[in-house]
Amino acid sequence: MRVLSALLVGVLFGLGLTISEMINPAKIIAFLDVAGSWDPSLLVVMASALAVSFVGYRIVLARRAPLFGAAFQLPTKTTIDRPLIVGSALFGVGWGLAGLCPGPAISAAALGKGEIYVFLIALIAGMLLKDGLAPKRA
């Protein structure tokens, strides 16, 4: 059930990205280009997503456990540290260069455009560069 629900939620998430055109790098760059012909659509996407998730999380997290699991798994770290800021800054630069973040890049891969695959291969390389390929020694 966990796998089936993740598949359906993935489809829903992807439809959200597709309908809002967030899978289109040109649309993302038009939002980030505040000194050009600025397209504020992404701001509406964020506001709408936050309105739904803010209310929805409050209802869901008031329950004891998820439907298909023993407990809710939430991040426990609360300190703003160097890796958080440096990592987010690097991510932001990459987001601006390509006009893609991870979710939209994966959805856009379905549309068969070569540039998207170049981005995705580099994205996976970047992740492996940080996380490592071989098992970590204890």
Place this chain on the structure above:
Amino acid sequence: MDIAGFTPVSAAIGGGLIGAAAVLLMALNGRIAGVSGIVAGVMAPLRGEGGADFSWRLAFVAGLVLAPLLASLVKGEIIAIATPHPLWMMALGGLLVGYGTRLGSGCTSGHGVCGVARLSTRSFAATATFMAAAIVTVFIVNRILGF
């Protein structure tokens, strides 16, 4: 402002679906809908880690890929996208997004939507940082370098 390019209605509907998906993943599986973390998790078995979570993460990624195909089917044509920046920027961008989201523990979905919705100060800081960095990057690339 680009009035012709501004699409508030589809943005609001799409955003609502993204929010609903985030809430559902928490309600059903008890997980944050952070795409960078989920993708990294799909590769975790390479290091002999995260075996138990591999299947649902791969299913979520499959759903993301399936969605634009379904939308294209309904629309009767492949959804059009454009990549305005040169290929080397796509490659360098991918590398930075991959490394940066792992170092910073999240991306637009995990920090920007799920984290901010939980009022996490870390996610507020991360979102402000990547938004600012991206805006400065596009300003340099588009307005100063003239791409």
